[in-house]
Amino acid sequence: MPDSIRLEVTRYRPDTDSEPQRQEYDVPLRKEWTVLDGLNHVKNEVDTTLSFRWSCRMGICGSCGMNVDGEPKLTCATFLTDYAPGPVRVEPLANFPVVRDLVVDLFDFMERLPRVKPWIIRDDDVTEVDGEYLQTPEELDAYKQFSMCINCMLCYSACPVYGLDPTFIGPAAIALAERYDLDSRDHGARERLDVLIEHEGVWGCTFVGECTRVCPKHVDPAGAIQRYKLKAAKESVKAFLLPRGTR
Amino acid sequence: MTEVRTYRRPMSIWWWTKKRSYFVFVMRELSSIFVAWFVVFLLLLVRAVGRGGAAYDDFLDWAASPGIVVLNFIAMGFLLLHTVTWFNLTPQAMAVRVHGRPVPPAVVIASQYVGLVVVSAFVYWLVTR
Amino acid sequence: MTKRRVEPLVWLMFSGGGVMAAVFLPILAFLFALAIPLGWVARPDHVHLLAVVGHPVTLVVLLGMFVLMLVHSAHRFRYTLYDGLQVKRKTFTAVLCYGAAFIGSIAAVNVLARLA
Structure with missing residues (x-):
């Protein structure tokens, strides 16, 4: 050597x-x-x-x-x-x-991270004062891998879509949104979908898949983004088919 | 606050030639052209079939001309790239669950190939019967 | 409430077309673009093929398949123009690609309706 x-x-x-x-x-x-x-x-x-x-x-x-x-x-x-x-x-x-x-300069990411509301949202008045939110090991496993993100920005660096169109919310932010959606204690899935269904949300992604490949923590942002597209599509089909009020 | 003068690096138009995975990605996306071509090709076939036996024979003779055969070989390569990449990405794009349990990615991929074989056998039987 | 947006529905058609192209198209392309023209498989009898293609179920399946695959192609190619070739005129390429898929779909209806 x-x-x-x-x-x-x-x-x-x-x-x-x-x-x-x-x-x-x-x-x-x-x-x-x-x-x-x-x-x-x-x-x-x-x-x-x-x-x-x-x-x-x-x-x-x-x-x-x-x-x-x-x-x-x-x-x-x-x-x-x-x-x-x-x-x-x-x-x-x-x-x-x-x-x-x-x-x-990571300003772009810092600005858009809070837009996907990466924290636990409750639709009841239960707060930590009332005690812990209980969770089974299976419920923990559902989101655990997505919670491993360390915001190192390797996925943004690998993403040609972000490189070409910096308004794209991007892999880590969407993976973090999915992390909270999959959390049994959280009720904020609809609020996050309303953000990600926008044009600069998930639609720019063409599933290059490099974000997942370069992730040092084996988070799967590419998978999270495609699953959001499916969620958005399901909600939209419902919105078109069902009369107002029932949805 | 002082303004920080940052440098924005331009992205080359050839970015996708610089890494193998980017190149495969762009080839995968270009398969769309050949999918569209096969739709046009099949529509021309259906039209010829509708016009009678002579038109049908003419169409198949045209399809056997060297230029069209070369094009169709290339198109077939891209179509297979589409099939393989599509099947491989499916388990990532949707979390498949049976009875509440996640299905392993390998099983999802394998079952798509089973579907491909069944569909192909059925179409082959229908056409050549 | 979720706003009504067109992106999710286009994406759904893109995905449907992608599945069709992955599952149905390889055998159809192999038979009619290579195997039959090159004589690897005997030419199917015209009367038989006309009966198969003219069957109402086949017509509906073919129409759905053709339309979805055209939307699939248009959608994918539109993003290839944007990402791969950096054609930045978004509206122009969208109109061009989806417009071509629309015209193709009309042609498909036209061709298939004559057989019905």
């Missing part, structure tokens, strides 16, 4: 660069080193001006997502040895505006 590997890192300094540039760094290639370890080595030992986000280093915080050799990845879970002998291209997550170097 060679003892070093080259990182081709995209740099963008808004005060001096008119567009992103590429900069190369050689970092030690160690069996247990991830791409994030390589970037931290650069930051600590070579070039302190390099900017990137990270926090937990264990695939939970969801802040170190970047495009590694063109694939959206959590850099803390992507090992340099898998790219040996290199070089490894490290770019900011695709489809988002770049703030600086490897840091992208």
Whole structure:
């Protein structure tokens, strides 16, 4: 095994660069080193001006997502040895505006996440003061996988529909809506459907399926979106067939 | 608040050639052209059948001409891509439940192929009987 | 209350057409576009085929199938133009694609009605 590997890192300094540039760094290639370890080595030992986000280093915080050799990845879970002998291209997550170097602007997502109401909605007056909402293990299993989302934005980066039409609400937000719809304690399915049935809701999705493939937590946003289309279709057929009042 | 000057990267018109899965996706979507072509082809066949034996024979002779045969081979390839991808994506697109229990994706996919075989055998029998 | 929207119904027709194209079309295309013209399967007798196609059940099935498959194609191709080729004129491509499916459906009614 060679003892070093080259990182081709995209740099963008808004005060001096008119567009992103590429900069190369050689970092030690160690069996247990991830791409994030390589970037931290650069930051600590070579070039302190390099900017990137990270926090937990264990695939939970969801802040170190970047495009590694063109694939959206959590850099803390992507090992340099898998790219040996290199070089490894490290770019900011695709489809988002770049703030600086490897840091992208997530404002779009932050703005639309609350639109799908990802919290428990009750249609009665029961609150946590009245005690816990009880749930069986089966009821937990129904939504558990969708609750694993860490908002790392890899799915948005992999989604060409979002890249082409940034008004599309997008994979993670819709998967989170499905997470609450499937929760036995929740009564908000209709309210969320009213949001997602809108044009920028689920209809832009053409089921490329990449969101599901790149998800580091094995959530299935693509599946959630198609199931919303089916739900919306069922409701619409009902609305056309049944007289007002009975629906 | 200071305005942050962000850089928006343009998306190339060739984005779908840069990754295998994107390319397969676009090919899958292009199968729509060939589905439409087969509808037109079958309509022409039905029209010829309605016009009598001579028109029917003429249609089949036309369908055997090299250009049409090549086109139909290509179209058949795209149609099979459509069938395979459609069947594969079904369990993801709808959660199938029997007696309240989720059906495993492999079973959903397999049962669609069973349906395809049954339908195909029936149509074959109906046409060649 | 859910507003009445057209997207879900178009999507439902797209899906129905997709199922039809996946299940019924391969054998029909294989027989009539390849096997029979190329002589792999003997040419069915015209009288027999006319009786099969002219049967009311066949006519209804074929009409439903053709219309759904045309909507399926139009819907999918419309999004391919938008995503794949980045044709950004949404209304124009929608009118073009669904319009073609509509004209095709009229043609299908026309052809099948003559056999009824």
